[in-house]
Amino acid sequence: MTEPQSDRRSTASVPFYRDVRVLAVFSQVIVLAVVLLVLGYLFNNLYSAMAEKGFLPSLSWLGLTAGFEIAETVVPYDSTHTYSDALLVGLLNTLMVSVVGIFLATLLGLVIGIARLSKNWLVNKLALGYVELFRNTPLLVQLFVIYFVVFLQLPGVRESITLPGSVYLSQRGIFMPRPQLASDGWIWLTIVVVGIVVAALVWSAAWRREAAGRPANGLRPISLLILFGVPIVSWFLMAAAPVTFEEPVLGKFNLTGGLKFTPEFAALTLGLALYTAAFIAEIIRGGIEAVSKGQLEAARAIGLKESETLRLVVLPQALRIIIPPLTSQYLNLIKNSSLALAIGYADLFNVSRTISEQTGQPVAVIIIVMSVYLVISLLTSLVMNIYNRAVQIHER
Amino acid sequence: MSARPPGVTTPIEPSEIRPPSSEVGAMGWLRHNLFNSKSSGIATIVVGLVVALAAWKLLEWAIFDARTGVITTNMRLFLVGLYPQDEIYRVWVTMLTLSVMTGLTAGRMRSGAVRMMAIMLAAGQVAIAFLAIVSGMGFVGAAAMVANAVLLLMAMTAAKRWPLSRRWMLLGWAVTAIAATLLLQGLGESSLLPGVSTNVWGGLLLTMLLSTAGIALSFPFGVALAVGRRSHLPVIRLLSTVFIEVIRAVPLITILFMAALMFPLFLPEGIRVENVFRAIGGITIFSAAYVAENVRGGLQAIPRGQVEAAQAIGLRSWQTNLYIVLPQALRITIPANVGLFISLLKDTTLVAIIGLLELLGIGRAVLAQPEWIGASFEVYLFVAAIFFVLSYTLSQASYRLEKELGIGER
Numbered sequence: 001m002t003e004p005q006s007d008r009r010s011t012a013s014v015p016f017y018r019d020v021r022v023l024a025v026f027s028q029v030i031v032l033a034v035v036l037l038v039l040g041y042l043f044n045n046l047y048s049a050m051a052e053k054g055f056l057p058s059l060s061w062l063g064l065t066a067g068f069e070i071a072e073t074v075v076p077y078d079s080t081h082t083y084s085d086a087l088l089v090g091l092l093n094t095l096m097v098s099v100v101g102i103f104l105a106t107l108l109g110l111v112i113g114i115a116r117l118s119k120n121w122l123v124n125k126l127a128l129g130y131v132e133l134f135r136n137t138p139l140l141v142q143l144f145v146i147y148f149v150v151f152l153q154l155p156g157v158r159e160s161i162t163l164p165g166s167v168y169l170s171q172r173g174i175f176m177p178r179p180q181l182a183s184d185g186w187i188w189l190t191i192v193v194v195g196i197v198v199a200a201l202v203w204s205a206a207w208r209r210e211a212a213g214r215p216a217n218g219l220r221p222i223s224l225l226i227l228f229g230v231p232i233v234s235w236f237l238m239a240a241a242p243v244t245f246e247e248p249v250l251g252k253f254n255l256t257g258g259l260k261f262t263p264e265f266a267a268l269t270l271g272l273a274l275y276t277a278a279f280i281a282e283i284i285r286g287g288i289e290a291v292s293k294g295q296l297e298a299a300r301a302i303g304l305k306e307s308e309t310l311r312l313v314v315l316p317q318a319l320r321i322i323i324p325p326l327t328s329q330y331l332n333l334i335k336n337s338s339l340a341l342a343i344g345y346a347d348l349f350n351v352s353r354t355i356s357e358q359t360g361q362p363v364a365v366i367i368i369v370m371s372v373y374l375v376i377s378l379l380t381s382l383v384m385n386i387y388n389r390a391v392q393i394h395e396r
Numbered sequence: 397m398s399a400r401p402p403g404v405t406t407p408i409e410p411s412e413i414r415p416p417s418s419e420v421g422a423m424g425w426l427r428h429n430l431f432n433s434k435s436s437g438i439a440t441i442v443v444g445l446v447v448a449l450a451a452w453k454l455l456e457w458a459i460f461d462a463r464t465g466v467i468t469t470n471m472r473l474f475l476v477g478l479y480p481q482d483e484i485y486r487v488w489v490t491m492l493t494l495s496v497m498t499g500l501t502a503g504r505m506r507s508g509a510v511r512m513m514a515i516m517l518a519a520g521q522v523a524i525a526f527l528a529i530v531s532g533m534g535f536v537g538a539a540a541m542v543a544n545a546v547l548l549l550m551a552m553t554a555a556k557r558w559p560l561s562r563r564w565m566l567l568g569w570a571v572t573a574i575a576a577t578l579l580l581q582g583l584g585e586s587s588l589l590p591g592v593s594t595n596v597w598g599g600l601l602l603t604m605l606l607s608t609a610g611i612a613l614s615f616p617f618g619v620a621l622a623v624g625r626r627s628h629l630p631v632i633r634l635l636s637t638v639f640i641e642v643i644r645a646v647p648l649i650t651i652l653f654m655a656a657l658m659f660p661l662f663l664p665e666g667i668r669v670e671n672v673f674r675a676i677g678g679i680t681i682f683s684a685a686y687v688a689e690n691v692r693g694g695l696q697a698i699p700r701g702q703v704e705a706a707q708a709i710g711l712r713s714w715q716t717n718l719y720i721v722l723p724q725a726l727r728i729t730i731p732a733n734v735g736l737f738i739s740l741l742k743d744t745t746l747v748a749i750i751g752l753l754e755l756l757g758i759g760r761a762v763l764a765q766p767e768w769i770g771a772s773f774e775v776y777l778f779v780a781a782i783f784f785v786l787s788y789t790l791s792q793a794s795y796r797l798e799k800e801l802g803i804g805e806r
Binding site: 024027028029031032035042043045046049050118119120121122123126132133135136137138139140141142144145148149331335336338339341342349353362363366369370373374377378 | 429430432436439440443444447628629630631632635642644645646647648649650653654657658661662663664665738742743745746748749756772773776777779780783784787788791
């Protein structure tokens with residue numbers, strides 16, 4: 001693995017073609033040259049193939065008008081926008097699916113992971129069944145089932161399934177009331193934010209007192225009272241309701257207004273969340289089981305309550321084990337969101353397919369898309385690494 | 397026990413004291429596992445009702461509503477795609493050589509996990525025979541599959557007593573791989589073995605081909621990358637690292653699209669690579685990066701003393717790697733690579749998006765037939781069930797392998 005250290009005396013007697021240092025440089029130059037030559041050859045072929053079709057690799061198409069609609073956008077977009085806008089819309093859609101998916105997957109994974117630790121046989125085995133079912137079948141098949149079998153076979157919009165709280169499920173997607181801030185709603189919102197900050201301060205004061213060995217003296221209930229009391233009381237003190245809900249209204253052919261999620265978005269997000277949750281559940285179970293039994297016994301011996309044992313002893317240690325594999329699951333979810341193509345959700349990759357067909361610049365488009373995925377991956381790992389460092393043991 | 401007069405106590409033997417009936421037997425099991433606290437009891441009842449309802453609904457659907465005809469009518473498609481019926485014996489012969497080689501390999505190994513996988517291959521072929529008979533595909537193919545399974549078990553028993561040497565086994569596997577490719581593809585124009593275009597390969601056959609070829613080809617590539625990433629030569633280290641990290645950061649589907657649509661542009665004019673082989677290339681490049689990371693983990697686990705000892709007895713750097721470090725590192729990465737193979741197996745479904753007709757692609761094609769519109773749940777359930785069986789049994793074998801190798805225990 002390591003090269004023998006050669007001192008000056010020995011180099012003098014060794015011919016240059018057997019000198020380890022010369023050979024090292026020489027072999028690297030050769031490898032680099034071969035790699036560059038192969039790449040050059042491939043790109044030369046590409047250039048001539050594209051030139052034959054009348055396209056030359058460029059980036060000038062980024063500023064041209066895209067001319068295609070995207071069904072679901074986070075920012076305003078229509079067919080008169082440019083290709084770069086279309087890519088941005090795709091990226092935002094990818095990010096939206098990823099963020100919502102990661103949130104749901106973590107929540108569900110936590111529930112199932114804890115259910116896997118349950119002493120109740122039925123709950124335990126049900127969670128195990130879930131994990132095995134979702135881990136051992138391809139994600140794409142799951143997406144197809146959720147999209148084609150569940151969402152596209154929901155009743156038509158006029159016979160929507162109505163859930164409590166004006167949530168409508170139909171072939172056209174999920175409709176729910178959209179919260180809207182009234183004209184002077186910002187006053188209420190400010191009060192709520194202040195309330196949350198105060199509640200957090202009180203809570204951390206309780207924490208500090210306990211850490212210092214003094215009783216918290218009911219600071220926690222006070223904190224909760226502030227957290228929930230302030231928004232409710234101030235809501236009724238306002239002259240008009242500070243937040244109104246725009247309800248979806250059933251028109252002649254469609255539901256209008258309110259918050260709308262297309263079946264594609266709902267199916268993709270749900271599919272990614274269900275699939276990844278199975279992996280997250282196993283990671284969480286493994287992490288909690290890895291905390292040694294002696295730790296639990298010691299926690300009980302010093303008189304900690306169950307909840308305190310969990311919060312102060314088990315979770316901090318389990319998190320150290322959980323974070324790294326959890327990061328790679330998050331990254332997998334983001335990458336898997338590119339399966340949007342299969343069910344027609346306009347994510348980054350799907351939009352890029354349309355663009356490369358229209359512009360005849362497949363290579364430039366794919367390089368942009370791959371770089372974006374690379375950046376997303378690197379940023380996610382960076383954030384998770386920072387968090388990981390924060391929860392690791394700080395050894396002296 | 398006999399009745400005693402009141403007031404008279406006789407010492408009771410400890411062995412005569414029985415636990416209360418609520419603590420043992422079925423009642424005890426229920427108490428401990430389903431109703432050990434109030435909340436647990438409530439959870440049991442609620443979850444139990446939901447599960448029972450769901451199971452009932454599914455059963456009702458399976459018995460009354462499911463159109464199983466969509467599976468049985470199209471069974472041939474699901475198994476081998478559009479592979480011509482007259483040439484189907486080639487698939488059997490390929491399976492035959494594969495079965496015998498697997499049997500011989502498993503027989504000479506002491507590993508229970510490897511034997512388990514071999515027996516799974518035999519059982520799988522019997523299952524396929526069963527499916528073929530149920531679907532009315534005739535008995536010849538089914539008989540061939542059962543014969544393969546029997547031969548596999550016989551080869552395994554024989555190899556237990558008379559194991560072949562490692563060299564012969566390697567040769568055998570190499571010949572099997574070449575023969576399988578030749579046999580399935582045919583020899584172009586020849587009348588003896590007419591060519592079968594890879595375009596008609598499909599179904600389970602293609603799924604297995606893509607995943608095994610993918611893992612087998614990516615393995616040497618991945619090992620080279622892992623060694624390269626730990627090299628002390630900066631250029632080689634950088635190239636390997638960049639390759640591994642870039643491939644791992646992008647979704648498989650982007651690589652498959654590059655392989656399917658862009659790769660032809662990179663080739664000089666006149667050279668064409670068939671679709672299936674481009675997909676295998678894409679899968680290989682993708683999984684090589686993951687193999688490399690598995691192997692790197694294995695390399696890092698080898699104690700430094702091993703390398704130093706190798707240097708002390710005068711081995712060169714490549715000899716140290718080849719004879720000392722890699723064999724140990726690869727051994728401990730086997731379970732991780734089986735895991736990779738499982739996810740690769742599931743990921744082969746993505747080639748359906750670039751238009752290859754593997755198991756899921758065939759399912760989509762079947763659903764496009766007018767008479768089977770609306771039978772999507774049946775088809776996807778069948779496809780999912782096949783993947784589940786494959787992937788679940790493989791992962792069980794992998795757990796066993798992990799235990800046998802004693803990973804994490806040393």
